[in-house]
Amino acid sequence: MKFDLIVIGSGPGGYVAAIRASQLGLKTAIVEREHLGGICLNWGCIPTKALLRSAEVYDLFRHAKDFGLAADNVRFDVKAVVQRSRDVSRRLSRGVASLLKKNNVMVIWGEATLVALGQVRVSETMDQDVPKLSAEMKVSNLADLIARHDPSVSRHQGMLILDSEGKLAGVITRGDVMRALDADPSGASTVLDAGRRDVVVTYPDEMLHQASAKMLRNNIGRLPVVDRKDAQRVVGYLGRAGIMAARLRRLDEEHVREPGWIKRL
Numbered sequence: 001m002k003f004d005l006i007v008i009g010s011g012p013g014g015y016v017a018a019i020r021a022s023q024l025g026l027k028t029a030i031v032e033r034e035h036l037g038g039i040c041l042n043w044g045c046i047p048t049k050a051l052l053r054s055a056e057v058y059d060l061f062r063h064a065k066d067f068g069l070a071a072d073n074v075r076f077d078v079k080a081v082v083q084r085s086r087d088v089s090r091r092l093s094r095g096v097a098s099l100l101k102k103n104n105v106m107v108i109w110g111e112a113t114l115v116a117l118g119q120v121r122v123s124e125t126m127d128q129d130v131p132k133l134s135a136e137m138k139v140s141n142l143a144d145l146i147a148r149h150d151p152s153v154s155r156h157q158g159m160l161i162l163d164s165e166g167k168l169a170g171v172i173t174r175g176d177v178m179r180a181l182d183a184d185p186s187g188a189s190t191v192l193d194a195g196r197r198d199v200v201v202t203y204p205d206e207m208l209h210q211a212s213a214k215m216l217r218n219n220i221g222r223l224p225v226v227d228r229k230d231a232q233r234v235v236g237y238l239g240r241a242g243i244m245a246a247r248l249r250r251l252d253e254e255h256v257r258e259p260g261w262i263k264r265l
């Protein structure tokens with residue numbers, strides 16, 4: 001989804017700016033990682049003033065006599081005072097939610113990060129259709145598939161090897177296949193034995209230039225993309241072609257970028 005403006009943070013600065021931008025005709029979204037209304041509505045101005053109000057009313061009761069009134073046995077319940085303050089915050093935060101909705105501002109929940117112009121993350125360009133082989137597959141079978149230009153193995157120079165549990169076990173390239181057949185023309189060895197087990201990986205949230213540096217440093221042309229929390233769980237495949245395509249896309253974008261709304265004003 002594309003927006004003219006994305007505001008980070010829904011504090012008094014953010015939500016007011018987002019609503020005004022939308023009223024001025026910009027397709028607007030706001031990203032919030034915690035509570036709508038920011039510090040002011042949830043922890044700062046509003047809840048503190050609600051606590052102060054309770055203190056003020058308590059003080060008035062204590063000085064009831066000064067006003068010609070009588071109030072005996074005036075006490076306070078801290079838990080109830082804090083609860084009231086939290087309720088006021090929640091009510092106002094819900095108010096911000098409905099104001100944003102009414103003004104067509106889309107709320108995106110999560111932590112926003114700014115990526116410098118020209119930078120791309122691996123997840124934006126990785127191939128999700130990963131070329132996978134079973135660790136028990138024989139080299140002769142793979143060679144046969146390659147010779148027949150089978151689409152499952154012909155799109156990439158390298159293929160990922162998964163064990164019986166679907167976990168990343170290694171990588172094999174066409175070069176590895178040729179070397180294995182050279183050593184044993186019967187191709188009886190498994191792809192896992194013929195490939196590499198010490199696999200260099202990248203992560204979906206890694207910057208493309210960092211992944212490219214890994215390739216250059218290790219003199220390899222492809223990287224399995226794995227889950228940061230489980231380095232054996234494959235989520236994608238990054239090859240040199242993917243990197244070149246991303247670079248080209250960015251170049252094109254920068255050349256054909258529309259003037260944008262700032263120039264239109």
Ligand SMILES: Cc1cc2nc3c(=O)[nH]c(=O)nc-3n(C[C@H](O)[C@H](O)[C@H](O)COP(=O)(O)OP(=O)(O)OC[C@H]3O[C@@H](n4cnc5c(N)ncnc54)[C@H](O)[C@@H]3O)c2cc1C
Nearest residue numbers: 009010011012013014032033034038039040044045111112
């Ligand atoms: C105890 C206390 C009492 C105060 N009382 C008053 C008062 O009486 N009057 C007054 O004028 N001011 C008061 N302030 C100050 C007031 O809270 C701030 O000036 C105001 O909240 C600033 O608004 P803001 O929109 O700039 O940022 P914030 O209110 O801090 O909002 C920022 C929002 O952005 C979100 N955010 C930040 N980074 C990201 C990210 N990367 N991705 C997604 N979301 C993100 C945060 O979760 C937060 O919701 C008080 C502050 C405190 C702490």
